[in-house]
Amino acid sequence: MKIHVKMIGPLIYDVGFSEKNLEIPERTTAERLLELIRVPKQRPRIVTRNGRAVAPQEELADGDRIAVSPIYSGG
């Protein structure tokens, strides 16, 4: 299935891209996606799907827009 991934802030420099379309296997979880794109495990982050927070074990769906962001605190 196809999803769109957007990296935010310093995470861009960790994974080497800011956003792109990705082909991933059916039933890929949010946690597995982070492994696939090599987000360092120690980085605190929030993952959203179509603007809503997604839990690590949630399975992604075709057409999802995924954003991976540091835990910002609003300055």
Next chain:
Amino acid sequence: MNGWTGNILRVNLSAKTAKKESYSEDFAKKWVGGRGFAVKILYDEVKPGTDPLGPDNKFIVALGPIAGIPAPNTGKAVVAAKSPLTGFYGDGNLGTRVSEQLRKAGYDALIVEGKADRPTMLHIEDDKVEFLPADEVWGKGTYATNDWIYGKYGKGVGVLNIGQAGENLNRCAVVRSLEGRAGGRPGMGAVMGSKLLKVIAVKGSRAIPQADPQAMKTLGQGDLKKVGRIDKESGWSIQGTTGVLSFCNEVAGLPVRNFRKTHHSDAWKLDGERLNNARVATYGCPNCTMRCGITIHDHEGRESELDYENIGLLGSNLEIFDLPQVGSLNYLCDDYGIDTMSAGCILSFYADAIDHGAVAGDFKFGDAERAKELLRMAAFREGKLGNLLADGSRRMAREFGHGSEAYAMQVKGLEVAAYNCKFIPGQALAFGVAAIGAHHREAWIITFEIKFTTRESYGPEKAAKVIELQRIRGGMFESIVACRFPWIELGWGIENYPKYFNTVTGLNWTLDDFWKVGDRIYSMIKLNYLREFPNVSREADYPPAVWFDPANADTDGPIAGKVLELEKYDGLLQHYYDQRGYDRRGIPTKATLERLDLSQEAAVAEKAAKLG
């Protein structure tokens, strides 16, 4: 007394007098410093009803026991006065060498009274206080003024100054310092301007009294290095605060078109990656190892320092998706000395009011060139329009009528920071109950709401989070005085701050002691508000009405069809009041005030209005 100098410098510009006044250890422990000192002094010395732009208002610079001492990140000062924008207590903090220099000169605070008979530079060097003419820079912007001061005293001098906006009593005028710092959103620069006070320049040569200077030196300098290392490892300062723009855009929390929309397909043009790619230089405050001031060349080729708030409000909120043009608007605000956040909200409100037929005009969203002219008109109060723009969106809405009050993006007169809370209830509460009006400085809980709770919830856990952050951000950091960024953005332990405080003062405080001081400060600001507005009601703590308007709901994206619900928001507000010990008007009860050792202040407030 260690940690505090124990002295306040009181200056009267009318009489050209300066007096060193000592204060007691009890006062120090009760109010700590910074915002604590400022709110108490203003409560005691500025009568309710005082004209904020008249000689009886007082301008305060206040520092705290760790201000200016090398440690993370102590190069900040609080500026405060009765606000000409909101009509009650107002303050702000900014990075400045004044934090170190005023303390080395022997003072923890400066009180400026009266009004000078000509444009003046207040020059303080230890015990020497001079009232020097500043006619040469009156009428000039903050950059030229800063250069003029550096030309006289060198770069190490502590500086506070204003631009043309402050001189012309623009109610959103800020105080400026260093090469790109600003603070005092609720018109603190206009208060300086009303006193014909263009510049404060400070140099000190004494040691700041400390219980254990050697221990503090080792601790503070070591921790500065550690914070710098954490910043490098995390990469936070590559984009600084501007990384949050993409996050807000993803979760539908970005201000777009006067907060009418919450996200935009062109937002990427303004994001942290683009900013970092365009970076010309990096600036920071004194005692900082995670510098967040990123400059770019603006549309006219000048260096302009951008952060998230000014990009959000002068960029996406005005539908200007051109980073150099946003840089130009930001540069003008900085040079004129206008608050970038209020400026963005005022211009967006004006465009929106024209769109909605509340007023006739020629300004449209996306028009950067006209926005530049409008900023100039506001700074110099040119004509009727310039005067309106200089008075802030609340006063503009009263003038325009036609229901425009609903979309003037302000709370208590202070314009909203760059977070669109159309469907973020807890952050809407944070703006509603922010002590001085809709500032983000005191509580920001958007990630908490989205990741750790249900976004739709109006539950007590959100009120509790707002209070927790107010105690830390609006209470402790604003009184000790230090920048919150190492803790908030890098996870630098909050327990480090009592450690710094105890090392300089020789006391043994815990975080709970600071929470009590924070609660006291918030209660005092509420009493200040009550004295100015005795008929206060809870509606004063509501965010802008447009966030509750179903007709304003997004038509696409993550929160399509959703807006805040008024009844539920009111319930959330009540949770906040209950947890704070406030009555249904949002005023601390007598029992709360007694618990916070504020009985005497309560008795003063009762002359204006009854307490619950």
